[in-house]
Amino acid sequence: xxxxxxxxxxxxxxxxxxxxxxxxxxxxxxxxxxxxxxxxxxxxxxxxxxxxxxxxxxxxxxxxxxxxxxxxxxxxxxxxxxxxxxxxxxxxxxxxxxxxxxxxxxxxxxxxxxxxxxxxxxxxxxxxxx
Numbered sequence: 001x002x003x004x005x006x007x008x009x010x011x012x013x014x015x016x017x018x019x020x021x022x023x024x025x026x027x028x029x030x031x032x033x034x035x036x037x038x039x040x041x042x043x044x045x046x047x048x049x050x051x052x053x054x055x056x057x058x059x060x061x062x063x064x065x066x067x068x069x070x071x072x073x074x075x076x077x078x079x080x081x082x083x084x085x086x087x088x089x090x091x092x093x094x095x096x097x098x099x100x101x102x103x104x105x106x107x108x109x110x111x112x113x114x115x116x117x118x119x120x121x122x123x124x125x126x127x128x129x130x
Contacts (some may be wrong), residue, residue: 022051029078031064032092047073061096
């Protein structure tokens with residue numbers, strides 16, 4: 001198509017209006033996925049406002065837990081300074097895979113052939129006459 005839809009669509013990233021609203025705001029960090037975080041101004045309760053500008057699709061499950069905590073005022077400072085270092089046994093956060101080819105499909109799902117294991121015999125169907 002060749003047309004930049006970014007000025008008109010919010011699902012492909014920040015629109016020009018959002019970017020204009022961030023002028024004068026402080027860029028506080030970036031996560032491993034390339035999402036950029038800002039702070040500045042006050043909300044109606046007097047708390048500092050915080051934003052995320054997604055790198056790619058606007059999907060809240062793409063925000064790592066440490067930055068989620070910062071966005072929701074659960075920690076005061078940015079995660080690099082407020083949280084302990086990641087332990088070696090901790091796995092990295094992954095986005096929600098529902099609706100993708102990598103989503104979990106239980107045995108018997110149509111996408112896996114639709115064949116379930118046979119019943120074990122411990123189930124008896126209910127009938128209204130019984």
